[in-house]
Amino acid sequence: MANIRELDPSASPLDYFGYELRRKREAAGMRLADLGSVIFCTGSLVGQIETAKKVPTREFAERADAALMTDGFFSRLVGLVLRSQLPTWFQAFADMEGRAAYISTYQCQLVYGLLQTPDYAAALLTVEHRDRVEEMVAARMERQRILEREQAPALWVILDESVLYRMVGDREVMRGQLAHLLSFRHNPWVHLQVLPYSVGAHTGMMGSFTVLRFDDHPDIHYSESYDQGHMTANPQVIRERSVGYARLQATALSPEESADLIARVMEERYGQQQDPGVA
Numbered sequence: 521m522a523n524i525r526e527l528d529p530s531a532s533p534l535d536y537f538g539y540e541l542r543r544k545r546e547a548a549g550m551r552l553a554d555l556g557s558v559i560f561c562t563g564s565l566v567g568q569i570e571t572a573k574k575v576p577t578r579e580f581a582e583r584a585d586a587a588l589m590t591d592g593f594f595s596r597l598v599g600l601v602l603r604s605q606l607p608t609w610f611q612a613f614a615d616m617e618g619r620a621a622y623i624s625t626y627q628c629q630l631v632y633g634l635l636q637t638p639d640y641a642a643a644l645l646t647v648e649h650r651d652r653v654e655e656m657v658a659a660r661m662e663r664q665r666i667l668e669r670e671q672a673p674a675l676w677v678i679l680d681e682s683v684l685y686r687m688v689g690d691r692e693v694m695r696g697q698l699a700h701l702l703s704f705r706h707n708p709w710v711h712l713q714v715l716p717y718s719v720g721a722h723t724g725m726m727g728s729f730t731v732l733r734f735d736d737h738p739d740i741h742y743s744e745s746y747d748q749g750h751m752t753a754n755p756q757v758i759r760e761r762s763v764g765y766a767r768l769q770a771t772a773l774s775p776e777e778s779a780d781l782i783a784r785v786m787e788e789r790y791g792q793q794q795d796p797g798v799a
Contacts, residue, residue: 577598578595620732622732627728634666639693640696678714678768695790713769714773723765729765
């Protein structure tokens, strides 16, 4: 007889998801393979999720709800599960980001997480989290769902021009990422500017940072070091960084000029006609 791993549903959101999935599947009189065939995956995958060895995707949760007639239970729970896959030090910021009415960020090295494609995110995460790429990408994509809400936050992103040229993954990944940035060109709630090399020294040279504004909460400034995030509502910090951000906005290319530059880099540097051997 198979040795079935018993989960403590209070141990983590992932354990709770697995515990409830098994309980509801068995209550429905379904074997692992039965549920797998209905939701278009293997019984083995269902078993791995039930034993908390695999993190469910939102698609899996939605299909499980439909198959087990659980009235959106797993779809509601999977957000908490995916949020728990973010680095512990980052979870507090992700929670506040999800509540913000206005997000303004300057990024000097990478595309902001809310605008990353799955392939770009995977290429980044592979560098240091090769064994957890799939679940961490799923968590990052879940984080982006705030942009799809009826009351989505206003998002203003300034990218250093170097972000467009820094190869993350391969040319196909970069082309897809830049095309994704261009897809926001006419989105009234997402504004993207590129800070060109020609600006020279500027107020963002100490590193990337984000300012969150809320309808009923003090503003928060966020920055990162190697293994931790730093959040503060200190009024002086907020004041200085807000002024610094306004200066970056004033010196960056306009959203229209930025889109034109992104499109040009996408074609000239990552275009399909380019010789793969050219750097």
